[in-house]
Amino acid sequence: QQQVKQSPQSLIVQKGGISIINCAYENTAFDYFPWYQQFPGKGPALLIAIRPDVSEKKEGRFTISFNKSAKQFSLHIMDSQPGDSATYFCAASMRPGNEKLTFGTGTRLTIIP
Amino acid sequence: DGGITQSPKYLFRKEGQNVTLSCEQNLNHDAMYWYRQDPGQGLRLIYYSQIVNDFQKGDIAEGYSVSREKKESFPLTVTSAQKNPTAFYLCASTLRERELETQYFGPGTRLLVL
Numbered sequence: 001q002q003q004v005k006q007s008p009q010s011l012i013v014q015k016g017g018i019s020i021i022n023c024a025y026e027n028t029a030f031d032y033f034p035w036y037q038q039f040p041g042k043g044p045a046l047l048i049a050i051r052p053d054v055s056e057k058k059e060g061r062f063t064i065s066f067n068k069s070a071k072q073f074s075l076h077i078m079d080s081q082p083g084d085s086a087t088y089f090c091a092a093s094m095r096p097g098n099e100k101l102t103f104g105t106g107t108r109l110t111i112i113p
Numbered sequence: 114d115g116g117i118t119q120s121p122k123y124l125f126r127k128e129g130q131n132v133t134l135s136c137e138q139n140l141n142h143d144a145m146y147w148y149r150q151d152p153g154q155g156l157r158l159i160y161y162s163q164i165v166n167d168f169q170k171g172d173i174a175e176g177y178s179v180s181r182e183k184k185e186s187f188p189l190t191v192t193s194a195q196k197n198p199t200a201f202y203l204c205a206s207t208l209r210e211r212e213l214e215t216q217y218f219g220p221g222t223r224l225l226v227l
Contacts, residue, residue: 006155009153034215034216036218041220041221042220042221043117043203043205043218043219043220043221044156044203044218045218046215046216046217049215089155089156100146100158100161100171101146101156101158101216103148103155103156103157104155105153105154105155106153106155
């Protein structure tokens with residue numbers, strides 16, 4: 001049973017545009033929602049994370065929007081750059097004491113000139 | 114220079130052979146994890162350990178085994194019972210006490226079957 005659904009599977013965005021990746025979850029016990037960025041042949045690295053007590057979190061060009069009632073969250077990359085080309089994973093876990101992350105299936109983002 | 118190291122970077126397995134993937138961390142993290150990554154399937158949890166000498170099965174533990182004899186080390190053995198072992202294996206660790214816990218990943222080991 002996949003508990004975190006991620007879309008789209010792949011995304012092509014022009015340089016300077018906005019990249020949007022969406023995730024939906026089923027388990028209402030999830031309480032922590034990170035996004036990871038992975039470059040080819042490397043391990044994922046934490047990009048930004050949010051808890052459901054806020055609806056939005058922004059760090060530089062990266063923003064997470066969170067809709068608790070809809071059980072959805074999304075990553076927005078503003079002014080997308082070629083260096084942002086990577087695979088992005090959303091994930092979810094429960095409160096401290098149960099740090100297992102459940103990952104989405106990933107989105108391969110390509111930024112074209 | 115703190116971090117997670119995985120070795121080897123590439124590993125080849127013959128039919129019927131057990132192979133062991135190494136994972137070491139010097140971050141003083143309590144919990145460690147092993148994930149398997151296949152194209153289009155994201156990361157799937159194999160095993161995890163929250164303290165030394167204790168570990169739990171993840172979602173796809175069949176055909177794998179682990180040990181946690183030291184806090185800094187969490188090796189994964191891919192046994193001959195794992196019929197489709199070709200994948201990218203990622204080790205991660207996290208500090209339990211932090212309010213906003215972060216899983217730190219190693220660089221991965223790519224396992225190929227000969």
